[in-house]
Amino acid sequence: MSARFLGVLNVPELPEVETIRNGLAKVLEGRRCKEVLVRRGDLRRPLPNKFAEKVKGRVFTRFCRRAKYLLLHLEDNKVVLVHLGMSGRMTLGGQSNPIQHDHVVFDFEGGVRLSFNDPRRFGLIDLFEANQVSRHPLIEALGPEPLGPNFDGRILTSILSGRRASIKALLLDQKVVAGLGNIYACESLFLARVSPRRSGASVAGVRAERLALAIREVLRAAIAAGGSSLRDYVQAHGELGYFQHKFKVYGRNGDACASGASDHVIRRLVQSSRSTFYCPRCQR
DNA sequence: AGACGTACCTGACCGC
DNA sequence: TGCGGTCAGGTACGTC
16 A cells, blocks of 8 residues: 555645545444554644553544544544644655654554644644543534534524624634635635625525535535545545636636626635635625 | 634745 | 845634
């Protein structure tokens, strides 16, 4: 098995984490971890004490996700929580020498190696009891899972009610909707034809319904794209080329808007010191 | 409470 | 070729 990235080229948001979860589960679910090597423990937070000793020898039983968090369940009712931050990747390969920024390396039976690689070290790894997942400080305050069965315009309206900040800033708040980052927040607002400058409270009723549907559609499409390249990857055993698909507005300042209207141009603006890309004519 | 600014971190990119 | 400056953004935290 040649080393290759099971990671992302841009920032990992919900769809990327879901694709990684799926890819890892296929290879690692039910496998015993034989060895853990911590090369750098000073991530966004320090690795838990004796992390390697506690994970070594355990079977990884289930691979789950909440928002942008990976939850890797162990046989002894513990959970390894992984957040990829800005630049984190999970690479899956054989046991060649670790490369730069491979901070934690897991060797599984069968000669499979999982590496947590994160140049900026904005990511983190934690370990705790499985029955504490919903009470974990990083998980507890998260907003609704946008692909969950209860996420719709009604619930979005109630979350946004009374909020005066811009809808764009609010979509980045993980307590409002869990799992969106800058890219899919922009893409969702474009698909919903909602202006990023609107106040949260003004997104209600039909408009909130449109936005909720758009968020789900954008995330589903991205996961589907990730899944299809995952199949290519499994067949080809090469490097993953996914998440290269074109975004409709993100990073496209000055481009023609996808609506096709000749006078519609994508613009960039800065909100909460983050870039927003949108079509001022389509999005109201 | 919520809105905002800043820090964390490093690779990529640009201009000189 | 190299060097310094700037930008990118998820999240935590401090401040008003």
